[in-house]
Amino acid sequence: MYDVCIIGAGVVGMNIARELSKYKLRIGILEKADDVSCGCSKANSGIVHGGYSDEPGTLKAELCVRGNRMYKALEEKLHFGYRQTGSLVLAFREEELPMLEELYDYGIKNGVGGLAIINGDQAREREPYLSQEVIAALYCADAGVVSPYEFVIALAENAVENGAELHLNKEVTAIRRQDGYFVLTAGDEEFSATYVINAAGIYSDRIACMAGIDDYRISPRRGQYVLLDKDQNYLVKSVIFQVPTKLGKGILVTTTYHGNLMIGPNAEEIDDKDDVGTDEKTLEFIVRTARKSVPGFDMRKALTSFAGNRPHSNQRDWVIEGERIPGLINLIGIDSPGLTSSPAIALKVAGLLRQAGLSLVKKESFQPCRRPIIRKKDATFDGDINAAEPDKHIICRCEVVTEAEIIDSLHRGIAVKSMDAVKRRTRAGMGRCQGTFCSPRVRQLIASELGIPIEEVTQQGMGSSTLAQRVRRGEIVVL
Numbered sequence: 001m002y003d004v005c006i007i008g009a010g011v012v013g014m015n016i017a018r019e020l021s022k023y024k025l026r027i028g029i030l031e032k033a034d035d036v037s038c039g040c041s042k043a044n045s046g047i048v049h050g051g052y053s054d055e056p057g058t059l060k061a062e063l064c065v066r067g068n069r070m071y072k073a074l075e076e077k078l079h080f081g082y083r084q085t086g087s088l089v090l091a092f093r094e095e096e097l098p099m100l101e102e103l104y105d106y107g108i109k110n111g112v113g114g115l116a117i118i119n120g121d122q123a124r125e126r127e128p129y130l131s132q133e134v135i136a137a138l139y140c141a142d143a144g145v146v147s148p149y150e151f152v153i154a155l156a157e158n159a160v161e162n163g164a165e166l167h168l169n170k171e172v173t174a175i176r177r178q179d180g181y182f183v184l185t186a187g188d189e190e191f192s193a194t195y196v197i198n199a200a201g202i203y204s205d206r207i208a209c210m211a212g213i214d215d216y217r218i219s220p221r222r223g224q225y226v227l228l229d230k231d232q233n234y235l236v237k238s239v240i241f242q243v244p245t246k247l248g249k250g251i252l253v254t255t256t257y258h259g260n261l262m263i264g265p266n267a268e269e270i271d272d273k274d275d276v277g278t279d280e281k282t283l284e285f286i287v288r289t290a291r292k293s294v295p296g297f298d299m300r301k302a303l304t305s306f307a308g309n310r311p312h313s314n315q316r317d318w319v320i321e322g323e324r325i326p327g328l329i330n331l332i333g334i335d336s337p338g339l340t341s342s343p344a345i346a347l348k349v350a351g352l353l354r355q356a357g358l359s360l361v362k363k364e365s366f367q368p369c370r371r372p373i374i375r376k377k378d379a380t381f382d383g384d385i386n387a388a389e390p391d392k393h394i395i396c397r398c399e400v401v402t403e404a405e406i407i408d409s410l411h412r413g414i415a416v417k418s419m420d421a422v423k424r425r426t427r428a429g430m431g432r433c434q435g436t437f438c439s440p441r442v443r444q445l446i447a448s449e450l451g452i453p454i455e456e457v458t459q460q461g462m463g464s465s466t467l468a469q470r471v472r473r474g475e476i477v478v479l
Contacts, residue, residue: 002028002165003358005184005193007172007207009033010041011148011339012331013199014155015346020353021162023360028193029156029164030186032171034461035421036414037152039201041339042424043276043308044223045265046148046256047239049337050087050140052107052115053249059318061110064337066344068142074343079372080147080154081257086114087143087239088123090293091136096243100138103244107140114141129235129296143239147257148339149424150374153414158370160413167191168415172200175210182327195353198330202273202311208330216319216332220273220309221248223265224282226476229301229432232261240293249336251289253297258427261297263290270309277469278305280479287479302476303434307468310335320345322352329353373409373425375402395445396438398431406445417450418461419443434473 004020006013009031020027033039051065075082091100100117107115116139123137124130160166170186175196177183184191198207205218233255240253248267256262264286283305290297313319313333322329329352331345338345354360375391377383377400383392390404409425410416419435419442422428428442429435435442447454 001181002026002191002193004028004195004197004353005030005182005191006197006199007184008199008201008204009036009152009156009166009168010039010199010201011037011152011155011342012201012334012345013197014152014159015342016197016199016349017159017164018155018162019346019350021159021164022362022366024363025358025360027159027164028191029159029166030170030172030184030191031166031168034168034418035416035424036156036166037149037424040308040310041152041201042149043225043306044148044310044336044339045225045252045254045262046146047087047252047254047340048082048084048144048146049340050107050115050143051110051112051337051340052103052138052140053244054106054110054337056106056109059320060337060341061106063318063341063344063348065110065112066347067337067341070343071144071146077368078151078154078158078370080150082144082146082151083257084142084144085238085255086126087140087241088127089138089241089243090123090130090134091243092131092133092292093135097136099243100136103138112140112142115139127236127238127240129294130240131293131295133292145239145254145257146339153425154370156414157412158367161370162366166414172207172210175207194327195356195358196328197349198328201334202309204311204330204332205313208332211325211328213324213330216330217314218273218311218333219313220270220275221312221335222268222270222275222307222309223248224278224286224305224307225262225264226283226286226305227256227303228261228263228297228299229303230259230261232297232301233259235261235294235297242289242293251286251293253290253294258430260303263287263297265308269312273309275468276307276309278307278471280471280475283471283476284479299479300477302473302479303432304473305471305476320348320352322356327356373405373412374427375405395441396426396428396431398433398437399427401426401428401438403445406442407449410446410449417446417452417457419446419457419459421461422446
């Protein structure tokens, strides 16, 4: 019997798990995929938003600003990859200037610091490669970038180290009340809990319906991206937005935490929650729109495309409630800025649990820190693809990933058997050759270290869906 069972091991669910692992509680996490961060949490912009985009008085506005302020301390403890960069929202026409003023006013009311509206020349002083057509911009000092999947992995490892129990490949298919507690059916097992947290992201409406709440609706809003080589990152230092539309924050240009140039996303309503494919027509639109902000990127340096589906709900604001069914806390429609807000969402959920009667007693044994997997290497690093020592034996040349790092990633309290799971933890396969060199070496190393047949080392994992249909690299570079 768990005190709290969390459904969903994305960024919201794992922030909640880590927060609750500070207390004397038995915590379970049920995740339908074979790893954490397999939904929207791995396929998003990786932006820590400043907090000026959301209407004052909403949960989004409140929790975005609060969450933003928590990232520095979390990075110092968990080492997942966060950097404050600042952001610019660009205006190209006089009629867009009132939108900058509105965003500025929102930011001031939301308590955002470091805001200023600057002219086009001042914007280009900060970012010299911006378009000459930019006439003004909203600058926000507090925005930043994060490696989103590494953030979730770090949270999960730390929660597990502190006693939380993570169950992968356990899709919840039924929920019932029994003698004052919940019984959750997942796979061929049943899990019991006094409190249940519905953090199922794009499937949160389905989970709520299993419990008897049938008026939440989540529609997937897909966003496609193009990732370019690191040699293009000289073009931007901060996050570059355009004036937002009713569908979202628009096409951005940014340097990721690990130094790739990234453009996207669009926002398209789709029917299939599992469809994370990309298409040439949409990517062409993204490239054309991104060039409006930063004209000079070279599409011949494109590495790959990807997409993620954001959980857009039929509610005006996020829903974070525990009143409709006592003991069940629903988190519905946590779309952007959900990544930014997730640490603050965890605090809010802990408060709701306390109000519902759960005793939160701090445990002295809580370990707040987690060692990084990726070890930074400077010009003095003398690794080699033929080195005998694991900490110098390079497996992935593009990202300079060593045997020691890959082995470390396999022994962090979470079952890791797939190529993609290792890639998210170490970046092996994320470089210029996209795994052409290192994939066989990584697969062999996983099999050898875990003592399993090499055939069991799959690309995505045994519980994963089929590979998404994506535009091939050769088709991207000519866009």
